[in-house]
Amino acid sequence: MTQTHADYQLSQLDQLEAESIHIFREVAAEFEKPVLMFSGGKDSIVMLRLAEKAFYPAKIPFPVLQVDTGLDFPEVLETRDNWVNRLGVKLVVASIDDAIAKGIVVDDGKTSRNRMQIGTLLNAIEENGFTAAFGGGRRDEEKARAKERVYSHRDEFGQWDPKMQRPELWSLYNGRIHQGEHMRIFPLSNWTELDIWDYIGREGIEIPNIYFSHQRRVFERDGMLMSETPLNPLRSGEVVEERTVRFRTCGDISLTGCVESTASTVPEIIEEIAVATLTERGATRGDDRFSEAAMEDRKKEGYF
């Protein structure tokens, strides 16, 4: 029986999966001490799933690192623990509170916890001697990220220099680093928000329940709906009311807004995103609104 080329066509989702697995294996083979940055959000969960597939039936050969902002959603931390336990991977937690206590980062009352993640993360990478850190960044998220390489070189200060990026050819990744430097690795570079949701649906992946529609006490701030929580005190004029909402991203509680939505299943979420007119970050992330180059500026300093 002759088979035609059409029988050997991979779907776009299978191609993305194959490329990501290739990247995970390449890093595990070539780097001394990789780590997977894990926030418990949907992208980092998809990364963990891909890493699981890359090394199966062996365990994932590197730990996961979570930067604990002290302002994380409890539902996200719970999902994080479920995944770590199921896969038997080691969890390293780098806490901003600890970093403040040790004087590694300074809480001046004005700097957001999001920004304080930078120093906390870089310190954890240095202290543990990690040489490669997987991140869940996608190029479709933001225009500075559209320029990001799959292997993104960081100097000994953890800085990204967008003008000095290494050309990336074919699937031949160059992982050379000097002592003290590290590489950020983005296996989801070519995935879009919709691909992530398609994959979560296809694979039946467990994600924090705040991504699905629920009743929540919220208030409006800067055009976004924020959660009522002692971690995010109300300002004058802000009124709390109960609405039917869900989250599109999981950052820290004080900066991550939710959207009104009745989507309670993955297919319903996909349907909602397919017609959404706002990007996930534009809709719900306060940290990207500071300036037109907010993401680029943070990335240069060492943000993921």
Add this chain to the structure above:
Amino acid sequence: MADEIITGNMDLLRFATAGSVDDGKSTLIGRLLLDSKSIFADQLEAVEATSASKGFDYTDLALLTDGLRSEREQGITIDVAYRYFATPNRKFIIADTPGHVQYTRNMVTGASTADLGLVLVDARQGLTEQSRRHAVLLSLLRVPHLVLAVNKMDLVDFSQEVYEKIHAEFTQFATKLNIPDLEVIPISALAGDNVVNRSENMAWYSGPTLMHHLEHVHVASDRDLVDVRFPVQYVVRPKSDEYHDYRGYGGMVAGGVLKPGDEVVVLPSGMTSKIAGIDLHDKELSEAFPPMSVTVRLEDDVDVSRGDMIARVNNAPKPSQDIDAMICWMTNEPLRPRQKLAIKHTTRTARALVKDIQYRLDVNTLHRDQETKELGLNEIGRIQLRTTVPLLCDPYSKNRTTGSFILIDEATGVTVGAGMINSGS
């Protein structure tokens, strides 16, 4: 609409764009993104606000694609960026390569993974040196499909004559190149003629619109499904009771179709065995083909490690330490004979010595300059390398994965060269 794009089962087309600075590349990309509803309101608002604050009387769609601060400051595209859009049938990844500033290096980078190259020309200017250069590079990189988009047709009164002239001139030029599939499409990116919608202004044109062509060009047949090539990337050995005897070889299929029961040879050792099973996570597969990432198990306990290659017994690449290749040099310090570099080919890394620089290729005239004995930034030439360990290679014309390599400066760690193998001996 929503129901149609949520399949996840559509296929993927990667294309690289090329063209000079003012050929309207950003406008075209902006138009493709806009018309496929891939631009979100907040992104468009940001671009509109920036355009207004800069005093423009139009919305500068290039701001959508110029992501870096310095790019917006200078109003130019510095680096390759990757963009995404989808139609109901296909997902697209655009490698948006800058028209100038280090053009060759960026074009080579963008084209290395592309299924299709899109070259824009300004209908008023006709073919320029730049268009020819881009076509040469796309052909050198073996991008199987090429589209010449004759843009700004609105500025030449949608003249069929102008289009025909450019078409003929390019077809004539293309006979010197290796371009298996060429489509020439007259468009206006600004007005939207023949981009997504058929132009009423060019009734004389009976070919496809650009979007229709991008959606339907057949790319599945571009992969080599005959010659089995499986570079071993990672040895999977669980240290657990349950999988005590499991030993699998992780990798991405670079060519051919692998099936359980196939007789295979492991290179460079030459040991033979049979495929016992092919795994993807907890599923056993009946076959694997490019570009699947799988784990292959063999029947015998042969010694296999990263950098080795699994192939069919009577169809294996020849291990070679002497490599003849075309190279694109990507750094300021020139490439010279006797230079030593690190080389990465499939999953194998070695060191290489530049034995000879045979010629420098003038990408404008295709002239081979044999006098020059070095290659500068963005120059392309033919070189001979001697490697410390044998590479398991194929000609690039046969297989873009086993025929390509990168060169790395061992002192700085920077990728300095992109190579395409002519032959090993």
